[in-house]
Amino acid sequence: DAGVIQSPRHEVTEMGQEVTLRCKPISGHNSLFWYRQTMMRGLELLIYFNNNVPIDDSGMPEDRFSAKMPNASFSTLKIQPSEPRDSAVYFCASSLIAGGDNEQFFGPGTRLTVL
Amino acid sequence: AQSVSQHNHHVILSEAASLELGCNYSYGGTVNLFWYVQYPGQHLQLLLKYFSGDPLVKGIKGFEAEFIKSKFSFNLRKPSVQWSDTAEYFCAANDYKLSFGAGTTVTVRA
Numbered sequence: 001d002a003g004v005i006q007s008p009r010h011e012v013t014e015m016g017q018e019v020t021l022r023c024k025p026i027s028g029h030n031s032l033f034w035y036r037q038t039m040m041r042g043l044e045l046l047i048y049f050n051n052n053v054p055i056d057d058s059g060m061p062e063d064r065f066s067a068k069m070p071n072a073s074f075s076t077l078k079i080q081p082s083e084p085r086d087s088a089v090y091f092c093a094s095s096l097i098a099g100g101d102n103e104q105f106f107g108p109g110t111r112l113t114v115l
Numbered sequence: 116a117q118s119v120s121q122h123n124h125h126v127i128l129s130e131a132a133s134l135e136l137g138c139n140y141s142y143g144g145t146v147n148l149f150w151y152v153q154y155p156g157q158h159l160q161l162l163l164k165y166f167s168g169d170p171l172v173k174g175i176k177g178f179e180a181e182f183i184k185s186k187f188s189f190n191l192r193k194p195s196v197q198w199s200d201t202a203e204y205f206c207a208a209n210d211y212k213l214s215f216g217a218g219t220t221v222t223v224r225a
Contacts, residue, residue, distance in 0.1 A: 033213070043159075043205065043215040056212060091158065099209055101147045101166035106159040 004107035006092050012113045018080040021110045024073055025094030033104060034067055034077050035091040043091075049075065050098055082114045117142050117208035121216035129224050130198055136191040136219050138206030147209040148189040150180055153218075154202045162204075165189065176200070198225045 005024040013019055025032045033048040047057040052069045060067070064083070069075040079086055089111050093104040122137030140146060150162040163174025170182040180191045189206060201223045206216040 042217045045212060045214075048212060093159075098212060099147075101164055101209070103149070103161050103164065104213055106151075108158045 004092055004094055004105055006090075006107035006110050008110060009108060010111045010113075012115065013082055014115050015083055016081045017114075018078065019082045019086075019112060019114075021077040021090050021092075021112070023075045023077070023092030023107060025075070025092070026105055027073065029094035029096055029105075030072075031095045031098040031102075032069060032075050033093040033095075033098075034075070035093065035106075036088045037091060037109070038088045046077070048098060055098070079112075082112075084114045087112055087114050117146065117210055117214040119206055119208050119214050119216040121204075121206050121219050123219045124217070125220045125222070127222045127224065128196060131195050132223075134191075134193045134196045134200070134221065136204055136206075136221070138189045138191065138216060139187050140189065140206075140208040141187070142208065142210055144210075148180075148182060149207040149209065149213070150174065150178070150189075150191050151205045151207060151215075152202045153205065159205065162191070196221075196223050198223050 007022045034046040037043045046059045047067045049069045067077045089109045091109045093106045095102040095104045118141035120139050147166045149164045151159040152162050153159045162178050163172050165172045165182045173179045178193050182189050203218045203220050205218045207213050
């Protein structure tokens, strides 16, 4: 298995532009997670899905952020409009199910820079 | 949800020194605990996990961690570090979602 796949690996954009990050979880995994990592705030859970349904989006910072999972093999995290403070590394992770002793497998991350 | 605290922000040590990283979690019920490692420029990888049984857990690359329920702790140890252990280490606890500590940067000097 190729593991969790994220694209793009790097994204540089200007303030006000729309940014879409993509994730393909490991086949057979039913839970998908989006995290944001910054120096100031560390690793934060933004949202997670079980069986394509958003379960907890309490970590989404504001309405500019939205996430979708239209099917079991694809998810997007969209920021519209983007702001410089959104600059961070965004990780996607997947697991068989959420919770318990289930390991989360992380993708390589998307490094977002908003100018 | 869990709250996880890691005691050290940055640890610097020489090769062959012993390493111990502290981790405490907040929830007193059933909890699943993890240590992840993030090598420079790479994604997070699982080092080890605890969910039940022997409180001394052995992971990859010579790492181990001890679960002490009475202290709400899950400290990570390695008896002799190598330069390649330079990385950021994250403790995490899972009840219904995974909560991460702030991370500890470990720098091993050759």
